[in-house]
Amino acid sequence: MRRILRRREIVADDWVHLGEEAADGAALIVPLVELRKDPGRWWQWSGRLGVRLTPVDRVEELAQELPRLDLVAVEFPNPSDGRGYSAARLLRERFGFRGELRAVGAGVRQDQVFLLARCGFDALELAAGEDAEAARRALERYDVAYQPGSPQTAIRRQRFFA
Amino acid sequence: MYRYDELDQAFVDQRVAEFRDQTRRHLAGQLSEDEFRPLRLRNGLYIQRHAPMLRIAIPYGLLASHQLAKLADIARRYDRGFGHFTTRQNLQLNWPTLAAVPDILAELASVQMHAIQTSGNCVRNVTADHLAGIAREEIDDPRPYCEIIRQWATLHPEFTYLPRKFKIAVTGSPEDRAASEVHDIGLHLARDARGDIGFTVLVGGGLGRSPMIGQVIRDFLPLPDLLSYLEAILRVYNRHGRRDNLNKARIKVLVKSLGVERFREQVEEEWQLGRASAARLPASEVERVRSFFRPQAYETLEDCDASAGREPAFRAWYRYNTRPHRVPGYRAVFVSLKAHGQNPGDMSCGQMEAVAALAERVSFGLIRTTHNQNLLLADVRQSELYEVWLELARHQLATPNIGTLTDMIACPGLDFCSLANAGTLAVAKQIQERFDDLDYLYDLGDIEIKMSGCMNACGHHHVGHIGILGVDKHGEEWYQITLGGSANGFTALGEVIGPSVPKCEVAATIERIVEMYRTLRAEGERFIDTFRRVGLAPFRESAYATHPAAA
Numbered sequence: 001m002r003r004i005l006r007r008r009e010i011v012a013d014d015w016v017h018l019g020e021e022a023a024d025g026a027a028l029i030v031p032l033v034e035l036r037k038d039p040g041r042w043w044q045w046s047g048r049l050g051v052r053l054t055p056v057d058r059v060e061e062l063a064q065e066l067p068r069l070d071l072v073a074v075e076f077p078n079p080s081d082g083r084g085y086s087a088a089r090l091l092r093e094r095f096g097f098r099g100e101l102r103a104v105g106a107g108v109r110q111d112q113v114f115l116l117a118r119c120g121f122d123a124l125e126l127a128a129g130e131d132a133e134a135a136r137r138a139l140e141r142y143d144v145a146y147q148p149g150s151p152q153t154a155i156r157r158q159r160f161f162a
Numbered sequence: 163m164y165r166y167d168e169l170d171q172a173f174v175d176q177r178v179a180e181f182r183d184q185t186r187r188h189l190a191g192q193l194s195e196d197e198f199r200p201l202r203l204r205n206g207l208y209i210q211r212h213a214p215m216l217r218i219a220i221p222y223g224l225l226a227s228h229q230l231a232k233l234a235d236i237a238r239r240y241d242r243g244f245g246h247f248t249t250r251q252n253l254q255l256n257w258p259t260l261a262a263v264p265d266i267l268a269e270l271a272s273v274q275m276h277a278i279q280t281s282g283n284c285v286r287n288v289t290a291d292h293l294a295g296i297a298r299e300e301i302d303d304p305r306p307y308c309e310i311i312r313q314w315a316t317l318h319p320e321f322t323y324l325p326r327k328f329k330i331a332v333t334g335s336p337e338d339r340a341a342s343e344v345h346d347i348g349l350h351l352a353r354d355a356r357g358d359i360g361f362t363v364l365v366g367g368g369l370g371r372s373p374m375i376g377q378v379i380r381d382f383l384p385l386p387d388l389l390s391y392l393e394a395i396l397r398v399y400n401r402h403g404r405r406d407n408l409n410k411a412r413i414k415v416l417v418k419s420l421g422v423e424r425f426r427e428q429v430e431e432e433w434q435l436g437r438a439s440a441a442r443l444p445a446s447e448v449e450r451v452r453s454f455f456r457p458q459a460y461e462t463l464e465d466c467d468a469s470a471g472r473e474p475a476f477r478a479w480y481r482y483n484t485r486p487h488r489v490p491g492y493r494a495v496f497v498s499l500k501a502h503g504q505n506p507g508d509m510s511c512g513q514m515e516a517v518a519a520l521a522e523r524v525s526f527g528l529i530r531t532t533h534n535q536n537l538l539l540a541d542v543r544q545s546e547l548y549e550v551w552l553e554l555a556r557h558q559l560a561t562p563n564i565g566t567l568t569d570m571i572a573c574p575g576l577d578f579c580s581l582a583n584a585g586t587l588a589v590a591k592q593i594q595e596r597f598d599d600l601d602y603l604y605d606l607g608d609i610e611i612k613m614s615g616c617m618n619a620c621g622h623h624h625v626g627h628i629g630i631l632g633v634d635k636h637g638e639e640w641y642q643i644t645l646g647g648s649a650n651g652f653t654a655l656g657e658v659i660g661p662s663v664p665k666c667e668v669a670a671t672i673e674r675i676v677e678m679y680r681t682l683r684a685e686g687e688r689f690i691d692t693f694r695r696v697g698l699a700p701f702r703e704s705a706y707a708t709h710p711a712a713a
Contacts, residue, residue, distance in 0.1 A: 083405075085319060085320040089320055089439070093436075093438075109197075116319075141179070144176070147314065157169050160441040160444075
């Protein structure tokens with residue numbers, strides 16, 4: 001079973017992605033494009049439902065449906081594509097999403113997790129081959145920050161926080 | 163100048179530890195070159211033609227004596243005894259070894275310095291007017307705002323992986339000495355009707371492959387909104403800037419494709435929606451940072467004519483290499499890094515130490531770097547200018563050519579840079595040799611030459627009165643010449659005169675161009691003004707004439 005980093009702990013993943021083996025009633029993550037293709041089917045899914053956004057999906061389009069979702073996954077196809085950081089802050093700060101916000105994809109590496117957590121991700125599905133223990137430690141690389149951010153890291157002091 | 167508090171020091175120390183670990187993993191084969199690249203770039207480290215190149219940040223160009231002495235020490239111990247000052251007011255070392263870079267960064271952190279975000283697709287070193295705080299006509303000192311922006315941008319969680327690099331310049335004077343209109347964001351300090359401080363905001367300027375001049379998207383942004391507005395601009399860019407084509411990824415391309423009006427609407431909408439959660443700028447924080455940039459403890463003095471009765475060499479230096487100061491009895495002194503026979507912007511560690519010691523004695527222990535690749539001692543008593551001149555001359559730092567044709571900007575070019583198409587240093591030497599006669603240089607007056615070894619335009623060639631761009635033609639180095647560019651005040655992009663010229667012809671071509679200027683100029687008219695009056699045609703004709711006499 002896949003292990004993920006959730007709120008600074010390494011845990012077994014209790015979600016599956018569409019395309020992976022999913023028992024009836026499983027917690028399922030469906031790409032936004034699939035949700036749009038067949039909304040009737042997915043909104044009646046027997047288990048918890050999450051949506052996966054690609055870098056080009058606009059989070060605004062999901063705003064109305066967020067209260068019905070338990071999870072939003074934001075895809076980072078590589079470490080240099082930073083669009084998902086903006087998506088995360090918008091989901092948390094503008095649209096008030098309180099469910100699990102999960103970073104997924106080949107770009108989710110130990111050298112990115114600190115920034116991801118600061119933007120509001122509370123779950124990190126690491127890229128294949130990443131050392132989960134090293135990634136957990138990387139959340140504590142900094143204990144100071146210049147910007148306000150979500151409390152998923154070990155920050156003890158930040159500068160611009162009125 | 164700004165001094166680190168416990169937060170700043172902890173941050174740079176932790177940054178060094180992080181990079182030490184990343185370098186270790188790379189050298190152990192756990193991080194491939196592709197994986198390591200974006201990490202090392204964000205710590206200023208390039209892998210260049212001969213060796214790694216480390217670009218050290220000098221925030222808005224301000225250095226303390228002990229910091230410059232440390233840079234000399236690093237250049238001596240980890241490099242070949244010299245460094246290169248850049249148009250972003252930074253310092254580049256060309257020969258460090260990869261394994262030593264974490265140690266160099268630790269040395270920098272010990273004197274409150276770093277190399278963070280001097281490269282990579284993130285917010286780069288914020289630049290400012292080199293006469294900040296001492297210019298007579300200044301609205302406000304831009305440096306506190308640069309420092310606030312520096313901190314806000316440092317490892318910003320949302321904006322560390324932008325589509326492309328992002329450059330911000332802040333100016334506080336009516337005359338733009340920071341080339342702010344060719345930055346991704348240019349901020350011009352202004353006051354509203356009540357006298358409160360704010361900024362005129364320009365966006366979308368930039369050089370490189372498709373040069374553009376920045377456009378105003380907000381006439382007046384109140385100071386407390388500075389960070390929330392920057393976040394709005396960066397967020398629109400981060401989400402919508404192109405990522406499919408490196409050459410179209412700068413914000414200028416987004417601004418152009420949307421049109422400035424639509425871009426402004428998007429920013430304003432984002433700003434209104436996002437203000438509540440954007441980074442805030444409390445007045446107490448502004449005051450804290452401002453307190454580091456209070457005027458020096460100047461003596462009460464009167465202006466005097468320091469050049470009266472002195473020898474002609476000193477008088478020439480005084481005229482060209484010093485500038486007025488808003489406080490009577492003081493003057494600002496350029497340290498020329500444009501000695502003929504030297505690479506523009508290069509400085510040996512011996513010279514760095516001499517200037518560090520001199521600044522300690524005569525200029526409150528502070529040194530500035532300029533975007534023209536010189537240094538500046540900002541606060542020198544007029545009564546000490548002669549002694550300062552002697553000391554600078556002893557170290558070949560008093561070439562009286564500031565503002566003249568040989569005070570040229572040049573990137574390191576093909577000799578060092580792996581992006582370059584052509585060399586710049588040999589061409590710079592060729593120009594220095596041809597224009598070695600000071601009286602001739604003075605007769606030509608204010609002419610700016612800016613030279614880049616490739617389209618990336620680190621040497622700002624588009625905005626040189628005379629721009630030189632190195633191009634590769636079937637494996638040979640050729641040079642395209644532009645005329646009429648300018649970056650201070652009336653920002654303009656130079657026009658190409660015609661076909662590029664071979665390497666051996668560059669200085670001769672420039673001589674024919676400036677000879678035409680001498681023929682055409684009205685009494686007291688600067689080169690750029692003559693060009694604007696008569697246009698390109700006569701210069702084009704003269705540039706390609708085989709014999710100067712025929713032009």
